[in-house]
Amino acid sequence: MSAGTLYDKVWELHRVADLPGGATQLFIGLHLIHEVTSPQAFAALDDLGLTVRHPERTVATVDHIVPTTSQARPFADPLAEAMLATLEGNCARHGITLHGLGSGRQGIVHVIAPELGLTQPGMTVACGDSHTSTHGAFGAIAFGIGTSQVRDVLASQSLAMGKLKVRRIRVDGALQSGVYAKDLVLHVIRTLGVKGGVGYAYEFAGPAIEALSMEERMTLCNMAIEGGARCGYVNPDAVTFAYLKGRPHAPSGDAWERAVAWWSSLASGPEASFDDEVVFDAATIAPTITWGITPGQAIGVDETVPTLEQTESDERPIAEEAYRYMDLRPGAPIEGVPVDVCFIGSCTNGRLSDLRAAAAVARGRQVAAGIKAFVVPGSEQVAAEAEAEGLDAVFRAAGFEWREPGCSMCLAMNPDRLEGRQISASSSNRNFKGRQGSATGRTLLMSPAMVAAAAVSGHVADVRRLVAVPTTPQPEPASTRA
Amino acid sequence: MSATPFPAGPIQRCQGRAVVVAGDDIDTDRIIPARYLKCVTFDGLAEGVFADDRSERAGDHPFDRAENQGAAILVVNRNFGCGSSREHAPQALMRWGLRAVIGESFAEIFFGNCLALGIPCLSADHDAVLALQAAIGAHPGAVLQLDLEPPRVRLDAGSEVLEWPLTLAAGPRRMLVSGEWNGTAQLVAHDGELRATASRLPYLNNFAAA
Numbered sequence A: 001m002s003a004g005t006l007y008d009k010v011w012e013l014h015r016v017a018d019l020p021g022g023a024t025q026l027f028i029g030l031h032l033i034h035e036v037t038s039p040q041a042f043a044a045l046d047d048l049g050l051t052v053r054h055p056e057r058t059v060a061t062v063d064h065i066v067p068t069t070s071q072a073r074p075f076a077d078p079l080a081e082a083m084l085a086t087l088e089g090n091c092a093r094h095g096i097t098l099h100g101l102g103s104g105r106q107g108i109v110h111v112i113a114p115e116l117g118l119t120q121p122g123m124t125v126a127c128g129d130s131h132t133s134t135h136g137a138f139g140a141i142a143f144g145i146g147t148s149q150v151r152d153v154l155a156s157q158s159l160a161m162g163k164l165k166v167r168r169i170r171v172d173g174a175l176q177s178g179v180y181a182k183d184l185v186l187h188v189i190r191t192l193g194v195k196g197g198v199g200y201a202y203e204f205a206g207p208a209i210e211a212l213s214m215e216e217r218m219t220l221c222n223m224a225i226e227g228g229a230r231c232g233y234v235n236p237d238a239v240t241f242a243y244l245k246g247r248p249h250a251p252s253g254d255a256w257e258r259a260v261a262w263w264s265s266l267a268s269g270p271e272a273s274f275d276d277e278v279v280f281d282a283a284t285i286a287p288t289i290t291w292g293i294t295p296g297q298a299i300g301v302d303e304t305v306p307t308l309e310q311t312e313s314d315e316r317p318i319a320e321e322a323y324r325y326m327d328l329r330p331g332a333p334i335e336g337v338p339v340d341v342c343f344i345g346s347c348t349n350g351r352l353s354d355l356r357a358a359a360a361v362a363r364g365r366q367v368a369a370g371i372k373a374f375v376v377p378g379s380e381q382v383a384a385e386a387e388a389e390g391l392d393a394v395f396r397a398a399g400f401e402w403r404e405p406g407c408s409m410c411l412a413m414n415p416d417r418l419e420g421r422q423i424s425a426s427s428s429n430r431n432f433k434g435r436q437g438s439a440t441g442r443t444l445l446m447s448p449a450m451v452a453a454a455a456v457s458g459h460v461a462d463v464r465r466l467v468a469v470p471t472t473p474q475p476e477p478a479s480t481r482a
Numbered sequence B: 001m002s003a004t005p006f007p008a009g010p011i012q013r014c015q016g017r018a019v020v021v022a023g024d025d026i027d028t029d030r031i032i033p034a035r036y037l038k039c040v041t042f043d044g045l046a047e048g049v050f051a052d053d054r055s056e057r058a059g060d061h062p063f064d065r066a067e068n069q070g071a072a073i074l075v076v077n078r079n080f081g082c083g084s085s086r087e088h089a090p091q092a093l094m095r096w097g098l099r100a101v102i103g104e105s106f107a108e109i110f111f112g113n114c115l116a117l118g119i120p121c122l123s124a125d126h127d128a129v130l131a132l133q134a135a136i137g138a139h140p141g142a143v144l145q146l147d148l149e150p151p152r153v154r155l156d157a158g159s160e161v162l163e164w165p166l167t168l169a170a171g172p173r174r175m176l177v178s179g180e181w182n183g184t185a186q187l188v189a190h191d192g193e194l195r196a197t198a199s200r201l202p203y204l205n206n207f208a209a210a
């Protein structure tokens, strides 16, 4: 059993009671809600005659269903309009802050909470969305919940949960240039499997993790869930504190020093013990890309699609299903596979540093003929910052469309979707069958820089050959925003 | 669609015909494609269950075969329900008529979402699930008797009764059997404990030293 880890400390602090069924009642410090998984929860609350216990610890935005071409109301799609109107009504009725369209703070829920300083070390964060693991980047314990649990958190600011085991994923060495957190996490999932993390929280640690910026840590923790781990986290450190300082909801004045002292005390110490540990060497990781229909079906861009013989026997049925669905030949190189659509965005890779990395590839090049390429900033703030740097102009000049913030083509709940058997190069997080809106559409997951490389090449390409990628990290985006 | 009422109260057993959906890693996007999530109530979800898989298989999907209509127990393989946390997935299965799931393993969020609806997800090892699936195939229309205490499933094969032991962790099992799986009231009742917890969290108290 783990002891002395950040997970153990945060768990203990938020423990409300032991429940008769053996689960723990856990206090939730920050509850994020959006239009898809909250309407039924509010309705259930009404049915039970209950109200929202901590509206001030509940924050809403709208992301999944918003169109990215025009966000004028009412939306063309009446169902999408009804969902947003329902959210607006519920927030108004219960006194919950909604960061709506045009507020300057709207965006994908997992992008806006960190940039507003809402997500902080030592919190428990819940949201009716599996990629809530993103917030673990701050040393929070953050996990996705279902609608019944959204109802429970609204009503009681707590939920029933069983404690997870903790696996430390230690990453030594340093990532090569042109290799990003996205590649690292795809590599981890490829190695440990999409089910490898079931029952675990993943603690990401080691020199390669400490060297990551906050935005990269978010990419990493975002995809912990794709490896089966309901939450992933990084111990808070100076990088975390520098990111938070000055953000609208971050502590200020005297409280800042006290907060930093407390946050620092939460990190897993040298005495911490883990249920399991796995070690990786960052230097051996290549730009990584999925070839199949699960995020674990990933290979280095310089590798070939694995043959059945190269596949573990229990993975063979899904490999065969993937060959059929993807129409990729086992043993063939992944580099050079033609793509139709290139999508840069999502809660995994829709932040400023992601757009910078993609723009560095797009700058001075042209999207290949016949390819639809578009960039969807993760939030209104990301859009404003990118525009202030002229990234929108770089993308437009290269032939990319520059869109309004939202989840976009990460999933098919808005007008952005694949058609027929189109194949996408996508910076999102799921390559499941049909995920991007066409029952036969195909998805290749990769880093935003790799998506840009595919866009200008017309096919999967190794980004390391396209640009001399800067080896020194660029500064984090501005931390102060009114 | 189901005529049986949705789960309520203590859940000790489940009886009914079974439908087998074979394959590992069946994710919630396949159980209910994202376009069906555009709703403000769960009412119409039964239509969308496995919609894309069903249209791909043009009437030959297990959920479309005549002998499986009215089935109450779903039998699956490994890591069923992985992917998105959408509760629409168990809701859709429940509204289609299912009241219990047996499989090799389940994704955690899916398992918890099912539990919150009073739908037990019970596990058995690989060989047992394959044997159960084969037995269901060999005896179409046979009724399964599923018990939670002790967890096991029996299939009346006419000449003999086949039986497999199942597993379900003690916590969820107690919640289902006692009827405490729908625990909102219990959580809310811990008002004093909730206050005490909130009062010791530094970030809710201006980071004042404890």
Ligand code: SF4
Pocket: A063, A064, A108, A109, A110, A129, A131, A346, A347, A348, A406, A407, A410, A411, A428, A429
């Ligand atoms: S960007 Fe994709 S994964 Fe992230 S919250 Fe939106 S739909 Fe979910």
